Amino acid sequence: MLEHRTKVLQVSFLAIFSAFIVEIAFGIAEDSLALLTDGIHALLDAIVTLVLLLAARLALKPPDAGHTYGHGKVESLGGMIGGIAIFMIACFFIYESVTRLQSPPTIVPGLLAIVGGIYTIGVDVFRIIILGRSVRKAGGLTVRADFYHALMDLGSTVIAIAGIILVSYGFYQGDFAAALVLGALLVVLSVKLVYRAALDLTDSISPALVASARKAALTTEGVIDVGAVLVRRSGETYFADVTVSLRGDTSFERAHKTSTDVEASIKSVIMGSSVTVHFEPDWDGVPLDSRVHEIAADTDGVRGVHNVSTHKTGGRMFADLHVMVDRDADLGTAHRISEAVEGKIHKILNIEHATIHLEPFVNVPETFKIKDTEAEEKIRGMLERRPQVRKIGRIVPLYFGNILKINIDCSFDGSMSIENVHDLTSEIEHEIRTEIRNSVITIHPEPA
Numbered sequence: 076m077l078e079h080r081t082k083v084l085q086v087s088f089l090a091i092f093s094a095f096i097v098e099i100a101f102g103i104a105e106d107s108l109a110l111l112t113d114g115i116h117a118l119l120d121a122i123v124t125l126v127l128l129l130a131a132r133l134a135l136k137p138p139d140a141g142h143t144y145g146h147g148k149v150e151s152l153g154g155m156i157g158g159i160a161i162f163m164i165a166c167f168f169i170y171e172s173v174t175r176l177q178s179p180p181t182i183v184p185g186l187l188a189i190v191g192g193i194y195t196i197g198v199d200v201f202r203i204i205i206l207g208r209s210v211r212k213a214g215g216l217t218v219r220a221d222f223y224h225a226l227m228d229l230g231s232t233v234i235a236i237a238g239i240i241l242v243s244y245g246f247y248q249g250d251f252a253a254a255l256v257l258g259a260l261l262v263v264l265s266v267k268l269v270y271r272a273a274l275d276l277t278d279s280i281s282p283a284l285v286a287s288a289r290k291a292a293l294t295t296e297g298v299i300d301v302g303a304v305l306v307r308r309s310g311e312t313y314f315a316d317v318t319v320s321l322r323g324d325t326s327f328e329r330a331h332k333t334s335t336d337v338e339a340s341i342k343s344v345i346m347g348s349s350v351t352v353h354f355e356p357d358w359d360g361v362p363l364d365s366r367v368h369e370i371a372a373d374t375d376g377v378r379g380v381h382n383v384s385t386h387k388t389g390g391r392m393f394a395d396l397h398v399m400v401d402r403d404a405d406l407g408t409a410h411r412i413s414e415a416v417e418g419k420i421h422k423i424l425n426i427e428h429a430t431i432h433l434e435p436f437v438n439v440p441e442t443f444k445i446k447d448t449e450a451e452e453k454i455r456g457m458l459e460r461r462p463q464v465r466k467i468g469r470i471v472p473l474y475f476g477n478i479l480k481i482n483i484d485c486s487f488d489g490s491m492s493i494e495n496v497h498d499l500t501s502e503i504e505h506e507i508r509t510e511i512r513n514s515v516i517t518i519h520p521e522p523a
Contacts, residue, residue: 083209084128087202087225092121094198101190117195119161126156147309151275158268165261173255199229278307284345291340292317292352297325297333299357306345313348315341323356324365330354363424367394370419376400376412378436391427394420402435409433450479450511457506463487463499465523479514481507489522496520 098114133149136142206222289304302318319337321330334352341350358366364383371380379399386393398416400409410433417429450472458467468484483503487496500518508514 081128081132083205084124087206088121088124088128090198090202091117091124091225094195095121097194122160144307144309144314145312147312148276151272155269155272155276158265158272161261162265162269165258165265169255169258169262196229196233199225203229275308280306280308284313287344288315288317288341291344292319292337295319295333295337295340297321297329298337299359302355313345315345315348315350316353317341317350318353318355320357321354323358323361324369325356363392366424367396367420367426367429370423371396371398371416374412374416374419376404376408377416382432385426392425394424394426394429395432396429397432397434399434399436450481450514453510454481454483454507457510458483458485458503461499461503463491468519468521479511481511481514481516483516483518484521485518486521486523 095114095117098117099111102111102114130149136145138145202225203222206225209222285304285306288306289301292298292301292304298319299322300320302320303316304318305316307314317337319334321333325333334354337352338350342348356369363385367385368380368383371377371383377398378401381397381399383394383396385395396416398413400412404412413431413433416431420426420429451470454470454472455467458464464485465488466486468486469482470484471482473480473482487499491499500520503518504516507516
């Protein structure tokens with residue numbers, strides 16, 4: 076696409092520069108101020124096209140250490156310089172037109188002036204065709220800007236030809252009147268060009284565009300609220316920086332997915348944009364148990380948290396939770412971690428007291444390679460010695476490195492309370508761990 080844009084702009088530059096040479100030469104030969112004015116306009120458009128050509132090359136360079144947002148502002152800077160130049164020269168021709176209108180010469184522009192104007196019209200039509208095709212095919216602000224310039228060139232040249240025709244019919248002020256109209260048109264266009272470039276350079280952005288980005292973020296699943304939405308444009312690329320609020324108990328994986336969805340939503344309304352999403356926790360409406368879990372899990376040294384419960388007694392809040400620490404940690408280290416968890420919960424949530432049950436954490440691999448038959452027989456013998464176990468189901472001991480993952484299915488009297496079943500399975504797990512070191516046990520109880 077870049078090669079296509081630069082090639083089209085190169086052709087456009089050569090075409091409009093040739094129009095400048097023809098109009099200046101024929102304008103001097105025929106002493107046509109309107110044609111000379113349009114020739115100078117063609118020169119300025121050639122300069123602007125050259126700036127756009129250079130900008131197309133520079134603006135699409137990748138970001139570097141000194142230009143982290145890329146080089147897109149070069150295009151805006153070139154537009155401002157071109158707009159100021161057009162404004163100054165347009166003012167000069169307005170002055171010349173007013174002066175000559177007061178004492179117009181009687182020289183009638185001849186055939187060369189009309190031929191020069193017709194040639195320029197042909198050039199403008201040619202540029203409009205090739206630039207219009209490029210806009211539809213490859214897009215790009217540089218090509219689009221030159222397309223608009225070509226449309227303005229066509230209009231200004233038509234006005235110049237009209238002035239020449241008026242002079243040929245005896246209305247000698249017509250050439251200067253046409254130049255005056257052209258000068259005024261150029262002043263308006265140059266002011267608009269400078270204004271738009273200034274808005275671009277000062278990072279001015281359409282409020283409607285910002286509103287559409289905010290709406291796209293807010294309607295994304297998982298987003299509770301949207302904070303700051305910052306949008307700026309550099310060349311052809313819009314950069315959006317958005318802050319969204321997610322539930323405080325949202326997992327990092329889920330938060331990342333939501334931020335990815337927000338990015339996609341904004342890109343669907345701002346085409347070709349580069350989006351950065353920041354997410355912040357929002358604890359409003361989040362259950363207290365979830366907040367306790369999040370705070371405990373975020374404490375240094377904690378490897379896992381489960382069985383969190385909170386309750387209120389006598390107007391004061393209490394919490395109970397199981398916290399897993401590294402199995403090789405000594406009691407002193409584990410106790411310091413427990414105190415750190417309790418301190419954070421009290422400070423952040425104003426909970427009176429947190430009862431923490433410490434457990435060893437064993438990192439269980441995702442895959443096991445060897446089935447340990449010897450361990451299976453040993454475990455079956457332990458279960459057979461317990462009369463409460465009515466039936467022994469599957470025993471699956473899977474060995475990996477120094478970890479033995481044991482899954483056990485066994486049946487108990489269906490009338491036993493779940494509390495008694497839990498106590499019994501805990502005893503069995505403890506017995507197995509005493510006999511088989513580095514084992515991780517899961518017992519699935521079923522009614523007989």
